[in-house]
């Protein structure tokens with residue numbers, strides 16, 4: 001069964017024209033997929049639909065075989081606990097240290113402190129920031145902040161990682177570093193969907209590229 | 224992604240306990256981190272409860288003090304300067320009218336003495352050279368007299384007797400007092416409701432500001448899978464604590480006000496020969512605390528539901 005399956009998926013924001021139109025696409029478990037296209041093409045919109053931040057206007061969106069476009073509001077938190085979301089501006093909480101930022105998704109579920117500690121350290125270890133757990137976000141560099149954001153996204157061991165311009169604020173070297181983290185997670189079976197305009201990153205890392213143009217899926221190519 | 228029914232397993236229960244413990248910790252740190260807000264809020268709640276609370280208690284207690292009073296009795300004022308002979312003549316004449324249980328005589332000296340017991344009146348009396356008080360006969364009708372009409376006709380006949388200057392039917396003014404007290408009691412409830420609504424509004428506005436300041440935290444928490452309930456919990460604890468502590472503080476304030484009023488209450492007791500003591504009944508205290516905590520919790524959780532819905536990632 002495929003992990004993501006869109007059929008005739010469309011999104012139209014209230015009082016705006018179609019942001020996504022008739023998207024048909026299937027992503028298998030374990031794929032690393034790049035989502036690209038000009039500004040306003042609908043990349044973020046597709047990710048927001050997948051995270052149920054927005055609801056589709058039409059068509060069907062199946063995750064793991066389950067239709068989620070009409071998932072009741074109360075079920076959304078549970079659904080998101082199985083996702084890892086990474087943002088361009090990391091969105092760490094400034095008044096909590098690195099450890100607590102990464103622990104947030106586990107605290108929400110009421111996880112045992114022993115398990116929280118184990119998983120947070122494992123996640124920080126993977127992004128190479130084990131020594132920074134007592135630091136606050138403001139004390140970190142941009143690249144480190146983004147890595148903490150990634151640690152937070154993977155701490156729950158999600159099956160699917162969604163990243164919206166994760167390297168948008170970083171220089172090419174740091175961007176490549178972040179991408180290498182994604183490929184590492186991908187190699188252990190996590191499905192990764194990255195939206196980016198960065199052509200050099202795509203050239204370097206892409207296995208599969210989805211090209212959006214004015215809300216339509218224009219290309220779906222394997223590198 | 225798999226659909227699961229919310230069955231409360233042992234593990235789930237433990238997780239829930241941990242979530243509650245975390246929420247409690249968050250709320251306690253919040254209260255301690257913002258001592259000024261905490262104290263101001265508690266003060267506002269306490270004052271809003273204490274004022275109607277005192278009003279209510281006072282009226283209930285004064286009412287209780289009067290309820291022991293035989294409201295069918297009447298005070299008959301004799302003409303000034305009536306001598307003992309005149310007094311006993313009037314007494315006999317009243318007795319002859321029938322339906323009389325007993326008659327008490329209050330001589331001017333007794334009246335003055337009882338008034339002198341009240342410190343405030345002492346100075347006023349000291350300025351009077353002569354004793355201006357008339358002899359008063361307190362007439363208690365017997366049980367055969369029930370209706371107001373019968374009482375009034377008896378009163379009219381007594382008032383018409385020679386040697387009688389004036390007559391006061393206690394029932395009439397007691398009813399007035401009782402109606403006034405009831406009015407005050409209603410007023411205290413209205414005041415309580417108004418203040419209560421004000422407190423709820425203040426709490427709601429406070430929550431709104433707090434949530435706006437923590438918008439990013441709320442959004443991120445939602446994005447990583449936090450439910451509205453998860454974010455609401457610390458606020459629920461804060462609300463319950465505000466309610467509990469605010470009501471307790473209000474009880475303390477009420478106690479203080481009652482203590483401050485105690486000389487006046489004692490004077491009232493002496494004037495009316497009653498023995499009531501203004502205490503805060505346990506039921507009143509418990510109701511105040513429980514109701515305040517509950518209302519605070521309920522209004523906060525409704526407010527939070529509305530406010531959290533407005534914050535979307």
Ligand SMILES: Nc1ncnc2c1ncn2[C@@H]1O[C@H](COP(=O)(O)OP(=O)(O)OP(=O)(O)O)[C@@H](O)[C@H]1O
Pocket residue numbers: 013014016018019037038039040041042043044045046
């Ligand atoms: N909340 C919104 N309300 C109305 N219209 C929106 C909203 N968000 C996005 N849009 C519109 O939907 C279209 C797709 O936007 P989207 O953000 O998905 O593009 P994008 O590919 O992520 O662009 P960028 O590369 O600039 O991030 C755009 O035309 C945009 O104006």
Ligand SMILES: [Mg+2]
Pocket residue numbers: 043044045164
């Ligand atoms: Mg975008």
